[in-house]
Amino acid sequence: xxxxxxxxxxxxxxxxxxxxxxxxxxxxxxxxxxxxxxxxxxxxxxxxxxxxxxxxxxxxxxxxxxxxxxxxxxxxxxxxxxxxxxxxxxxxxxxxxxxxxxxxxxxxxxxxxxxxxxxxxxxxxxxxxxxxxxxxxxxxxxxxxxxxxxxxxxxxxxxxxxxxxxxxxxxxxxxxxxxxxxxxxxxxxxxxxxxxxxxxxxxxxxxxxxxxxxxxxxxxxxxxxxxxxxxxxxxxxxxxxxxxxxxxxxxxxxxxxxxxxxxxxxxxxxxxxxxxxxxxxxxxxxxxxxxxxxxxxxxxxxxxxxxxxxxxxxxxxxxxxxxxxxxxxxxxxxxxxxxxxxxxxxxxxxxxxxxxxx
Amino acid sequence: xxxxxxxxxxxxxxxxxxxxxxxxxxxxxxxxxxxxxxxxxxxxxxxxxxxxxxxxxxxxxxxxxxxxxxxxxxxxxxxxxxxxxxxxxxxxxxxxxxxxxxxxxxxxxxxxxxxxxxxxxxxxxxxxxxxxxxxxxxxx
Numbered sequence: 001x002x003x004x005x006x007x008x009x010x011x012x013x014x015x016x017x018x019x020x021x022x023x024x025x026x027x028x029x030x031x032x033x034x035x036x037x038x039x040x041x042x043x044x045x046x047x048x049x050x051x052x053x054x055x056x057x058x059x060x061x062x063x064x065x066x067x068x069x070x071x072x073x074x075x076x077x078x079x080x081x082x083x084x085x086x087x088x089x090x091x092x093x094x095x096x097x098x099x100x101x102x103x104x105x106x107x108x109x110x111x112x113x114x115x116x117x118x119x120x121x122x123x124x125x126x127x128x129x130x131x132x133x134x135x136x137x138x139x140x141x142x143x144x145x146x147x148x149x150x151x152x153x154x155x156x157x158x159x160x161x162x163x164x165x166x167x168x169x170x171x172x173x174x175x176x177x178x179x180x181x182x183x184x185x186x187x188x189x190x191x192x193x194x195x196x197x198x199x200x201x202x203x204x205x206x207x208x209x210x211x212x213x214x215x216x217x218x219x220x221x222x223x224x225x226x227x228x229x230x231x232x233x234x235x236x237x238x239x240x241x242x243x244x245x246x247x248x249x250x251x252x253x254x255x256x257x258x259x260x261x262x263x264x265x266x267x268x269x270x271x272x273x274x275x276x277x278x279x280x281x282x283x284x285x286x287x288x289x290x291x292x293x294x295x296x297x298x299x300x301x302x303x304x305x306x307x308x309x310x311x312x313x314x315x316x317x318x319x320x321x322x323x324x325x326x327x328x329x330x331x332x333x334x335x336x337x338x339x340x341x342x343x344x345x346x347x348x349x350x351x352x353x354x355x356x357x358x
Numbered sequence: 359x360x361x362x363x364x365x366x367x368x369x370x371x372x373x374x375x376x377x378x379x380x381x382x383x384x385x386x387x388x389x390x391x392x393x394x395x396x397x398x399x400x401x402x403x404x405x406x407x408x409x410x411x412x413x414x415x416x417x418x419x420x421x422x423x424x425x426x427x428x429x430x431x432x433x434x435x436x437x438x439x440x441x442x443x444x445x446x447x448x449x450x451x452x453x454x455x456x457x458x459x460x461x462x463x464x465x466x467x468x469x470x471x472x473x474x475x476x477x478x479x480x481x482x483x484x485x486x487x488x489x490x491x492x493x494x495x496x497x498x
Contacts, residue, residue, distance in 0.1 A: 013364060050445055051438070060469050067471040099473040113435040137466050187388050193398035202405055217388065221380035228373050232366070354475035 023235035031234065037244045040081035042093050044104075048133050052110040052117065052257070053126045055133060056080075057103050061096040066357035068168050069101040069134055070144045073127065073151035076260065077211055079252050080106035082337050083148075085245045091336060091346055098350045100357070101138060105130050105151070110257040115204035117257035119264075120282030123157040128165075135166055142168040144353060148336055149174055149306060150264075153274070156288065156314070157281055163290045169356045171349060172297045174306045174335055177288075177317060178275040179268045181310035184218050189265050196265045200258035212253040218304050242338065275313065288314075294322035296352050298345055300335040301327055324352060 048055040072092070074080035083104060084092040095102050105127070110117060131143050143166055147155030152175030159170050176182060189196065200206065216223060226243070233239040256264075273279035279286040297314045300306075308327075315325040328335060328344045335345055387393055416426045425433075474482060 017364070017366070051442070057466075062473065063469055064473040065469045065471055066473045066475075101468070101471070111434065111438050112431045113438045138471075139466075140471065184385065184388055187390075187394050188397075190391075190394035190398065193394050195398075195402065198405065199401075202409060218385075219381045220384045221377040225373055225377035232370065351475070355477070358474055358478065 020235040024231070027234045027237070027240065031240060031244075036248050037086070037241055039086065039245055039248065040084045041087065042084050042090055042096065047103075047137060048130065050126075050129070051114050052108050053129070054106045054108055055103060055130045056106060057134075057137065058092055058096055060101055061093070062099040065099050065101045066354065067140060068142050068144050068357040069103060069138050069140060070095065070146060070353065070357070071103045071105060071130060071134060073105045073145055073147040073155050074107060075149035075151045076107050076122070076154070076256060077150060077215075077254055079249060079254065080104050082249050082333070085249075085337055086241070089242075089245075089337065089339075089342070091341070091349075094342070094346045095350070098354065100353070103130070103134050107254060109208070109255050110205055112204055115258045118259040119154075119157065119267075122154050122260070123161060124282045124284075127154060127158045128162065131166055142166050144169040144171070144357060146171040146173065146349070146353075147175065149176075149332070153177075153268075156291070157274075157279075157286055159291045159293065159295075160286050160288050161281060161284050163292065167293055169353060170291070170293055170295045171353065172295070172314060173345075174300050174303055174311055174332055175297065175314055176268075176306045176310040177314045178272065178310050178312070180272045180275070181307050182269065183307070185214070185269060188214050188217070189269050191270045194265070196262055200262045204258050206256045206258055206261045208253045208255045211256060212250070215250075215253065215305065246333065246338075275317075288317040289319040291318040292320050294356050295320045296324040296326070296349075298335060298348070299325065299327045300330050300332055302330060303332045303335070305332040322356075 043059040044056045045059075046054060047057045072080065072083055074083070084090040087093060092102050092104065127145075131145075134143050135141050145155045145158070145167060147153070147170070152172035155170060156172060156175060156177075158165075159167055180186070188194075226247075230240070230243050233243075267273045267279055271278070274286065274288075277287060295315070295318055297311070299308060299311050301308065303311070315323050326348060328340075328348075330340045330344070334340050412427075416428070419426045473479075
């Protein structure tokens with residue numbers, strides 16, 4: 001590199017730095033004064049609402065659609081709009097444009113009279129109710145399910161307990177099966193010290209703050225570092241928009257029904273019953289080997305919420321012949337939303353599910 | 359090619375290094391028995407305080423003839439119960455209406471459910487093309 005080129009390079013760098021500093025100041029003011037970003041804009045209808053359960057049907061965006069409709073099941077701790085953050089950053093929109101008939105099972109914060117909701121209510125009532133409504137609405141007697149995180153666990157339990165049901169295909173996204181590998185959650189809910197009964201009996205509904213604190217504690221430096229990154233990238237509209245959407249989603253973590261929290265803590269975290277094949281839901285024994293339908297499991301390589309080893313055994317536990325496991329780069333959320341998901345997970349879902357939705 | 363180093367890159371890499379180090383350090387700490395014992399003891403104290411304060415404030419509200427949190431929650435529960443019954447009635451009425459009109463399933467109209475995955479669609483198109491070509495060959 002010649003001296004003249006070096007000078008040019010340094011000059012360009014200084015110009016860029018000055019420009020970005022000005023932009024940071026202007027956009028910093030905009031950031032503080034503007035309202036939160038709009039999310040979940042893809043047109044839809046609420047076709048069922050019952051307590052904490054809400055079922056959306058999205059308007060098809062393709063001239064012809066696959067025969068089998070698909071239901072996306074969200075984790076009970078979070079809002080389902082992470083599937084539909086913004087145009088061109090929306091899994092829902094992507095699926096619609098690729099010819100799927102999309103339904104989403106979302107959760108509202110459980111009301112105080114729903115404190116007694118347990119796993120059986122989600123697995124034997126809410127999901128079957130949604131599936132039944134979808135079959136009635138579409139006139140098709142089969143449905144595929146895509147379940148994310150705890151939504152994946154619920155979908156898996158549903159599939160195991162409705163082996164002869166209308167489920168055609170199942171996609172689990174970063175779904176924990178071996179809960180003994182959830183080491184930090186194990187520590188937060190240490191059997192020797194954590195009095196889950198006292199907590200649940202005293203609060204009824206486990207507050208969203210408690211859930212959010214647990215998530216934040218998994219990576220305590222994450223939030224401050226993200227704020228520093230935001231300051232650095234305030235000049236970049238795309239970065240700021242993405243930051244605000246994800247922060248909004250994280251801040252809207254949902255409270256949990258007490259009984260459900262108790263069961264999750266005792267049966268899954270403490271006794272690892274799903275992995276040990278000793279789990280019962282509503283008096284019915286859950287046997288994952290009874291699942292014979294086509295199944296795909298997507299695992300995130302750097303998932304700090306559901307560690308790789310916690311979700312890895314899923315595929316070996318199910319009895320399906322047509323089973324696929326994919327391990328993708330990324331974390332728990334970047335697996336399903338954001339620029340990486342657009343390139344990695346979404347096309348994989350489209351290809352796998354499309355072939356099995358006719 | 360001109361590639362001057364951005365001095366802020368040093369700062370950025372320091373931030374991400376610190377983030378990783380703090381996370382890994384605190385994760386190690388959180389996995390210890392002492393951490394679990396301390397946090398749960400603190401939680402127990404917090405809950406005891408909460409219960410004690412809750413009891414006192416309920417008594418004070420009662421003194422001033424004001425509804426407590428439990429009263430308001432109870433009202434909410436009753437409203438929710440009414441809502442639930444209404445939903446049940448609505449569902450029953452829909453089912454009855456469907457039975458009366460003789461329709462078991464009322465499928466929503468929409469695009470045809472004929473879409474094929476790209477590979478199958480391509481195969482189908484190729485097959486169609488080959489069957490179309492055959493009669494032409496026979497004719498010649």
